Amino acid sequence: MAAVVTRDIVKKFGEVPAVNGISMTVPDGEFMVLLGPSGCGKTTYLRIICGLEQQTSGDLLIGGNVVNELPPRARGVAMMFQSYGLYPHYSVRNNIAFPLKTQRVPREEIAKKVEWASQLLGIKRLLERKPRELSGGERQRVALARALVREPTALLLDEPLSNLDAKLRASARLEIKAFQQRVGLTTIYVTHDQVEAMGMGDRIAVIDGGRVRQVGTPTEIYDDPADRFVATFVGTPPMNILDQNGGAIGFRPENFLPKDMMDDQNFAEFSFRVDRSEYLGSERIVYGVVEGFDQKQIVTAKLPPAHVDEASIRPGEWHPFAVRNAAMRYFDKDGNRTSRH
Amino acid sequence: MVAIADSVPKPVSRFRFILDRRDVLGALFVAPAILYVLLLVGVPFLMAVYYSLSAYTIYDPSWSFVGLSNFADILEDPTFQRTLWNTFIFTFGSQLLGLVLGKFGALLLLRPFPGRKLVRAVIILPWAVPVALATVAWQWMFDSLYSVINWTMIALGLIDRANAPNWLGNPDLAMLSIIVVNGWRFFPFAIVIFLAGITAVPQDVIDAATVDGAGFWRRNYQIILPMILPIMTIGLVFGIVFTFTDLSIVFLMTNGGPVGATSVLGFAGFQTGIVSGDVSHGAAISLFMLPVLLVIVVVMLRFIRRREI
Numbered sequence: 001m002a003a004v005v006t007r008d009i010v011k012k013f014g015e016v017p018a019v020n021g022i023s024m025t026v027p028d029g030e031f032m033v034l035l036g037p038s039g040c041g042k043t044t045y046l047r048i049i050c051g052l053e054q055q056t057s058g059d060l061l062i063g064g065n066v067v068n069e070l071p072p073r074a075r076g077v078a079m080m081f082q083s084y085g086l087y088p089h090y091s092v093r094n095n096i097a098f099p100l101k102t103q104r105v106p107r108e109e110i111a112k113k114v115e116w117a118s119q120l121l122g123i124k125r126l127l128e129r130k131p132r133e134l135s136g137g138e139r140q141r142v143a144l145a146r147a148l149v150r151e152p153t154a155l156l157l158d159e160p161l162s163n164l165d166a167k168l169r170a171s172a173r174l175e176i177k178a179f180q181q182r183v184g185l186t187t188i189y190v191t192h193d194q195v196e197a198m199g200m201g202d203r204i205a206v207i208d209g210g211r212v213r214q215v216g217t218p219t220e221i222y223d224d225p226a227d228r229f230v231a232t233f234v235g236t237p238p239m240n241i242l243d244q245n246g247g248a249i250g251f252r253p254e255n256f257l258p259k260d261m262m263d264d265q266n267f268a269e270f271s272f273r274v275d276r277s278e279y280l281g282s283e284r285i286v287y288g289v290v291e292g293f294d295q296k297q298i299v300t301a302k303l304p305p306a307h308v309d310e311a312s313i314r315p316g317e318w319h320p321f322a323v324r325n326a327a328m329r330y331f332d333k334d335g336n337r338t339s340r341h
Numbered sequence: 342m343v344a345i346a347d348s349v350p351k352p353v354s355r356f357r358f359i360l361d362r363r364d365v366l367g368a369l370f371v372a373p374a375i376l377y378v379l380l381l382v383g384v385p386f387l388m389a390v391y392y393s394l395s396a397y398t399i400y401d402p403s404w405s406f407v408g409l410s411n412f413a414d415i416l417e418d419p420t421f422q423r424t425l426w427n428t429f430i431f432t433f434g435s436q437l438l439g440l441v442l443g444k445f446g447a448l449l450l451l452r453p454f455p456g457r458k459l460v461r462a463v464i465i466l467p468w469a470v471p472v473a474l475a476t477v478a479w480q481w482m483f484d485s486l487y488s489v490i491n492w493t494m495i496a497l498g499l500i501d502r503a504n505a506p507n508w509l510g511n512p513d514l515a516m517l518s519i520i521v522v523n524g525w526r527f528f529p530f531a532i533v534i535f536l537a538g539i540t541a542v543p544q545d546v547i548d549a550a551t552v553d554g555a556g557f558w559r560r561n562y563q564i565i566l567p568m569i570l571p572i573m574t575i576g577l578v579f580g581i582v583f584t585f586t587d588l589s590i591v592f593l594m595t596n597g598g599p600v601g602a603t604s605v606l607g608f609a610g611f612q613t614g615i616v617s618g619d620v621s622h623g624a625a626i627s628l629f630m631l632p633v634l635l636v637i638v639v640v641m642l643r644f645i646r647r648r649e650i
Binding site for chain 2: 047050051052071072073077078079081082083084085086087088089098099102103146150
């Protein structure tokens, strides 16, 4: 069964559409990531699902029921906010109990569920503290416990890791994902960070300008981007796009290799002038331009340092480079994928 | 190398850069304020203490130390007891009214609507209008013959002309009247305090409460109100101190009447000390406010320190 279904959701602020017709189905137990640049409408879309914003048009179904007109509390979804939104005047225990109290759950039941949620997230020893006495990571767990305690149909997360430092972010990413798999909770996760999206999502919806550009597994999004936007938004460095015959060709930097690394004949050859190269330890990023194409278009190659001869990438010289045919992607003049042109 | 000229060391005055020194410049800037407080608050206060411990009247301006007997006198005086009680009723009644009006006003003004900026500006008026002017206007509204309030209620058929309330003539209604006027004067201040407090509550917290299932009342009274309690208490401390020591509305509107029903400490002190010339008892009445206010303020400040979030 589908936990969350949206049909052609539109949200306009005045005349400006923030969400411009998003249709999506999130099956039970799926970890769906909404990925897009800031201002693309992904947070607005999430707020529509939980009922903090009302869509201008379109239908929203949660657990099979149309909930267009229902207030947030009747929708059975929980949301975790970017800055967590913990209640500063309540102890951790009362923070977690709050969603149950609003539902008039009996007192003993509340105590049991708070126990369960805090056990699940390993925050039992923090129950009597106030939010200001917690570290960033602990706050996040409390927020998660508060979201879970009602056992929602779906959990909505709005950039939950953006307030953590880089190191904590990596471990929190693993933790949330492992946790979600253990509980099997339908999760919609908003982020602008492609590493989070690729690493955590069962599926990713790439959103731009209030529209879904592509929905797919991380592999599909990366290997078979539906259009130029997805191709250049996902991947660091992004896919190289070179205009050709009104359309464009694209290839990932890691597929752009010195010709002598090719072991068969199924490749397209390019003459590559290396301008600069960055050694990053596990990889080497080489910047330059390709002969026969726009000389302002910078092309990058991501090379495994151990397997690349320094001579074949010496800056200031032209070198024979190649892309396997299987790794070539083609786009038409509107930026959509085509099989070939 | 040829020396072009020997530089002549210029004697630098020790005071040349004196104003660059933080401690000197700071003291200089603060001095007027300290002087002002010492002369206009400190000296009168010490004089009041001196008067309250003496038998000083304008008919017998002599210094004769009588200890705390002035305080004993007023404490035994039933009029003073009534006045003290009135002061509490007046202060807390009008603060409560102001807070309720302020809370609702702030909630209304938080919602965007056309002309909100204008309304926000206009609503400050009760606070900005000179108290004398405002009180005279209210006096007309409460007048026994020309009361607009009574006229409206008669026109609406709520009361009939024969039973029209005599707002300033009935002891209870007179107290209610001055409470209404003071609450009306205080509420724009309360609105400002509430607006500042509510705007400072992070939107994420309010959104979280909404998604967690809290409706309007629960959101307001279990989340927002506790979070703005500290700033609200500060506002209330100001309101209480100003109202407790105020005499202008009583003086202008009821003159303490009818039969002392609206007499408050400030007014009684003024009547006894200045109008009747019994300076020592007047000073004792006025000084009586000090310990009462001190206790109230200390209790309230301790309360918010414990609630610190």
